[in-house]
Amino acid sequence: MQKLLSTSEAAPLIGVAPKTLMNWRVLGVGPHHIRAGRKVAYDVNDIEAWKAARRVRSTSQLVAA
Template sequence: MIPMQAAQSSIDADALIAEVQAADFLRISIRTLQAWRCRGAGPAFVRVGRAIRYRRRDLLAWIEANTVTSAR
């Protein structure tokens, strides 16, 4: 089995992934991702013609920005 860090380092963080893959990566529905995009919320995305794509780097940055470390 490949260690997680080794597996992640072999993935191109700037590669564009489809909306379905981005939703799966975030463990949310595609409809939620679409709703966030329409409201101007959620991770940054790239429009390629009519297609929507996401960079893994942007998904990871969005996760970090929305991580809550303590509940007050």
């Protein structure tokens, strides 16, 4: 079983500040996260899938929301 990452551990993998990742959770635009009570965690596989879904070839290509 793979270790789950905290917000502060996951943010650098995406290239954003932890606060940005927290805001994205509220907006529903960031990678999937796991909630257990008040704790929030990220699976590395979910982060990689989210990044892969946003991979584009040109600036005119639309990105999935």
